[in-house]
Amino acid sequence: MTTDNKSIVQRALTELIETGSTEGLEPLLSDDFVHHRPDSTSSTKAEWLAAVQAALTPLADMRVEVRHLLAEGDHVVMHSRRQLPGAGPEIVVVDIWRIEEGLITEAWEIIEPVAQAAANLAWWEAAVR
Template structure:
């Protein structure tokens, strides 16, 4: 199985079953999830957070825009929308080691806020 296949299988397990049970064995025991605010969580902590979000996120539509692999890294760009909620763009970067996902990074941006973030560097644009 390629690294892209492993990540795609993990996402499919989560979305189609609505449970982390199929995802859990695809993560290494020392799995680390990194957030943009420099916090991170362990496998147990991250799975608990994902499990807690499954009910509020039920019915979420996920459209895979890009799935790219380079060595042991896989990049997944998706657009996600709740039935009556805002659309978000998500970029996940996964590192696969020995056919298990060992690290993940995640960036989430509301699509409606994207334009405002295009000039983050310009003091006049803030």
Template sequence: MKSEFIDNRRGRGNTASMTMENKDIVERALAKLIETGDIDTLEPLLKADFVHHRPDSTSRTRAEWLAAARPVPMAEMQVEIRHMLAAGDHVVMYSKRRLPGAGPGIAVVDIWRFEDGLIAEGWEIIEPVAQAAVNFGWWKSRASP
């Protein structure tokens, strides 16, 4: 028996199939991005009304997010994908990224939500690896009563 879901926006579909397709899109997009260093290779994969959510509760449109990412030297970046999980219309990836000669790098969690075969929303949490120990004890800086 197939696992099925009902989604009022898209009708009926197979969850496992959709999950694998979404994961495959993210894997191929990242490979192309790292290979070419060209952030614009992602544009056709993003819905026209794509929204990128930031940890500070602000968000960017597709055009704003692409413009902000263009200066990043993607072709030089070393990306180690540690985990990639997919469920339904979401793909979550944990990676470590660094630029040669730029220190220990960053740890990143990306969450992508898909709609109609395109990325509709993205969330990105970035932590400098060198600050991980300090950030783990963020509550310790509170003044004691």
């Protein structure tokens, strides 16, 4: 099961990156797909696909290096480093995907600019003082 789930996520990302379109990604998402952001906002399948499609053109030359792709049960976790086009920043992204009946049903995403990582390591210090 976990190998199949990893394959589903790999296929979805390959379709997206190789074609520069969400057309091949769309059938891999369930109709009730939900995408969650750290700020507690969520988007539906249609909203998320529209946002991803809008970002594809300016990010067409983004480099993506998948560092880890792990699966456990119905969840797949991907840790990647991405270099935005031109002089754009390098970012680290953690995506968590939930698979149900062979389709991606839920996704969570956390993005951190590499240049800000050191500052984010000490977020708790102010609370401790």
